[in-house]
Amino acid sequence: xxxxxxxxxxxxxxxxxxxxxxxxIELLQKTFTEIGSELDIEKVFxxxxxxxxxxxxxxxxxxxxxDSNCETYTYRGGAGKNAEEIVGESLPLxxxxxGWVWKHKKPWWQGMMNELSGDEKNRWEQEAGNMILVxxxxxxxxxxxxxxLNKRGGGSFGxxxxxxxQLFASIVSVAIENAMAVKSMEDSHxxxxxxxxKLENLNKQLIESSKELxxxxxxxxxxALPNRSLFYDRLSRDIVEAxxxxxxxxxxxxDIDSFKDINxxxxxxxxxxxxxKIARRFDDGININETLARLGGDEFTVILPGxxxxxxxxxxxxxxxxxxxxxxxxxxxxVVSASIGVAVYPxxxxxxxxxLSHADFAMYEAKSSSLKICVYNPDSDHLAQGHLxxxxxxxxxxxxxxxxxxxxxxxxxxxxxxxxxxALGRWCCTERGxxxxxxxxxxxxxxxxxxxxxxxAIETALAQAKDWQQRYGEMRIAVNLSPQTLxxxxxxxKFDQIVKTENDGKLLTFEITxxxxxxxxxxxxxxxxxxxALGVELSIDDYGTGYSSLSRLRRLPVSELKIDQTxxxxxxxxxxxxxxxxxxxxxxxxxxxxVVAEGVENEAALALLRKLGCDTIQGFLISQPLPxxxxxxxxxAQS
Ligand code: C2E
Ligand code: MG
Ligand code: MG
Numbered sequence: 001x002x003x004x005x006x007x008x009x010x011x012x013x014x015x016x017x018x019x020x021x022x023x024x025i026e027l028l029q030k031t032f033t034e035i036g037s038e039l040d041i042e043k044v045f046x047x048x049x050x051x052x053x054x055x056x057x058x059x060x061x062x063x064x065x066x067d068s069n070c071e072t073y074t075y076r077g078g079a080g081k082n083a084e085e086i087v088g089e090s091l092p093l094x095x096x097x098x099g100w101v102w103k104h105k106k107p108w109w110q111g112m113m114n115e116l117s118g119d120e121k122n123r124w125e126q127e128a129g130n131m132i133l134v135x136x137x138x139x140x141x142x143x144x145x146x147x148x149l150n151k152r153g154g155g156s157f158g159x160x161x162x163x164x165x166q167l168f169a170s171i172v173s174v175a176i177e178n179a180m181a182v183k184s185m186e187d188s189h190x191x192x193x194x195x196x197x198k199l200e201n202l203n204k205q206l207i208e209s210s211k212e213l214x215x216x217x218x219x220x221x222x223x224a225l226p227n228r229s230l231f232y233d234r235l236s237r238d239i240v241e242a243x244x245x246x247x248x249x250x251x252x253x254x255d256i257d258s259f260k261d262i263n264x265x266x267x268x269x270x271x272x273x274x275x276x277k278i279a280r281r282f283d284d285g286i287n288i289n290e291t292l293a294r295l296g297g298d299e300f301t302v303i304l305p306g307x308x309x310x311x312x313x314x315x316x317x318x319x320x321x322x323x324x325x326x327x328x329x330x331x332x333x334x335v336v337s338a339s340i341g342v343a344v345y346p347x348x349x350x351x352x353x354x355x356l357s358h359a360d361f362a363m364y365e366a367k368s369s370s371l372k373i374c375v376y377n378p379d380s381d382h383l384a385q386g387h388l389x390x391x392x393x394x395x396x397x398x399x400x401x402x403x404x405x406x407x408x409x410x411x412x413x414x415x416x417x418x419x420x421x422x423a424l425g426r427w428c429c430t431e432r433g434x435x436x437x438x439x440x441x442x443x444x445x446x447x448x449x450x451x452x453x454x455x456x457a458i459e460t461a462l463a464q465a466k467d468w469q470q471r472y473g474e475m476r477i478a479v480n481l482s483p484q485t486l487x488x489x490x491x492x493x494k495f496d497q498i499v500k501t502e503n504d505g506k507l508l509t510f511e512i513t514x515x516x517x518x519x520x521x522x523x524x525x526x527x528x529x530x531x532x533a534l535g536v537e538l539s540i541d542d543y544g545t546g547y548s549s550l551s552r553l554r555r556l557p558v559s560e561l562k563i564d565q566t567x568x569x570x571x572x573x574x575x576x577x578x579x580x581x582x583x584x585x586x587x588x589x590x591x592x593x594x595v596v597a598e599g600v601e602n603e604a605a606l607a608l609l610r611k612l613g614c615d616t617i618q619g620f621l622i623s624q625p626l627p628x629x630x631x632x633x634x635x636x637a638q639s
Pocket of ligand 2: 480
């Protein structure tokens with residue numbers, strides 16, 4: 001009977017324990033399905049805390065997690081008594097039971113007491129019975145733990161609680177780790193967004209300020225019309241187009257009559273506002289593909305693409321007519337008249353310089369006669385007569401290969417060694433003697449011969465560089481490139497034919513002046529990228545004489561900057577030039593550019609340039625441009 005009683009009590013116990021197991025399993029399963037699909041970290045903490053609390057029947061359940069600094073831990077989740085107050089609190093890692101668990105990577109529960117040494121036992125005894133803490137070990141790193149405080153209904157957490165909580169922890173740790181990874185991804189995404197937002201804003205500011213700079217460098221502040229620089233740029237572009245499609249361009253030079261008197265009478269402020277009003281009248285009749293610019297003072301100019309002489313004259317008359325109604329300025333009624341000189345591309349000139357000077361000539365003819373408008377007439381321009389003979393001679397020189405290249409060494413400011421050479425065109429004409437390159441290059445440019453000349457110069461320089469490579473090792477030769485050639489549609493193709501390998505490219509530098517086609521910047525950049533991809537280096541020549549800013553130039557693949565000789569020459573005695581040279585060197589270095597000083601003629605300049613950190617020196621102090629044999633002798637003497 002007793003045995004039966006015992007048996008049935010055992011069976012009841014077994015049933016109870018089975019039931020409890022079932023409940024536990026149910027609870028575990030429920031938890032896993034709940035958190036399995038949950039990626040919101042706060043919700044995961046909430047579910048884990050509540051279910052774990054139920055599982056081990058704890059008064060309070062807390063989830064302490066290691067902070068990313070690995071020096072503190074924070075209670076990230078919790079459920080039950082006082083949990084709300086504790087969650088969010090951070091403590092140092094070596095503090096309390098948590099610290100013990102981090103250190104030993106073992107669970108904490110009452111049974112641990114037997115494993116402790118005497119000192120530790122005394123230290124932890126108070127907390128031992130009413131606390132259980134199992135580690136949360138993620139797949140990638142140690143996360144923290146799950147802690148139960150005070151068994152509900154009294155008593156201590158036992159071995160069974162420990163196994164259950166360990167089982168629970170081992171499974172939820174994956175969910176916690178995933179949710180934490182998602183959270184940190186979200187945080188860094190938010191951070192990225194934040195950075196992106198800030199960057200976008202900075203970029204916007206940069207674009208705005210560079211637009212402002214660009215505006216200031218291209219537009220006249222009094223009339224808001226394009227200035228001389230933009231006028232040159234537009235006319236160069238229009239000439240390239242007209243040359244390609246065989247069309248004509250009208251160029252008008254307008255000078256306001258007696259403006260000086262008006263200015264003197266009204267004062268400069270009213271004078272400026274009159275100029276502005278005149279600009280508005282002129283501008284009314286200007287179409288989108290045409291350019292009205294203020295060259296300075298009382299001089300305006302108009303570019304009329306696709307206009308022949310008769311059309312240009314009609315437009316000039318309209319401009320004169322637009323001035324007829326009196327201008328009212330502070331109750332003064334002012335009547336203004338103007339004189340216009342006309343030049344038409346290509347009849348009166350094939351380049352900007354020619355067209356402008358001929359329009360100017362015509363304008364003075366108009367002023368000195370009773371006519372308001374005059375078209376350029378070569379018969380009355382005696383200078384032009386001589387010019388035609390010059391053009392004929394330059395053509396012959398090109399045909400008969402009379403041009404030569406001389407080479408001027410560029411030396412290291414530090415070692416004095418020759419690092420490269422600049423090829424400079426020379427023409428010794430039988431009738432005229434030595435003609436300076438500035439003159440014949442100009443004639444070549446005006447008469448459509450510059451491309452042929454430049455290809456010859458590149459080929460000649462490249463052959464020379466190969467010869468020097470054999471004799472003295474690799475050394476680049478710099479060739480001066482006319483902007484027209486660079487912008488010529490066939491340039492890329494022709495250049496590819498000349499430069500066959502990257503090794504060829506590595507022997508060349510192209511020097512280009514900074515006043516390149518400003519409005520064709522993108523097209524230019526594309527051509528320059530192509531050249532650079534072939535190993536060629538780009539150098540900005542005569543820096544300081546033009547209108548471009550370094551910030552603009554840095555958008556091109558440039559590697560060298562040559563400070564114009566006018567600054568170098570004056571530098572020793574002129575503080576302003578010294579400051580300009582100094583700041584240019586600094587800025588260029590900040591942009592990673594090599595700096596060359598041109599026109600170094602004396603030791604004082606050299607010493608100063610060295611002090612300012614200039615990299616390369618070129619000038620008569622080192623050597624004049626030399627014919628090949630003399631250049632060879634120079635190098636050999638040096639080594
Ligand atoms: P650049 O490219 O700025 O060349 C430097 C000029 O300064 C050269 O004048 C050179 O002889 C001169 N120079 C060098 N060191 C000194 C110095 O210490 N003192 C003085 N006073 N002058 C010095 P160059 O040879 O008369 O050439 C003048 C310009 O003609 C060149 O200026 C370049 O823009 C152009 N040029 C020359 N050859 C060519 C060419 O083959 N193609 C093109 N497109 N232009 C060329
Ligand atoms: Mg040069
Ligand atoms: Mg130069």
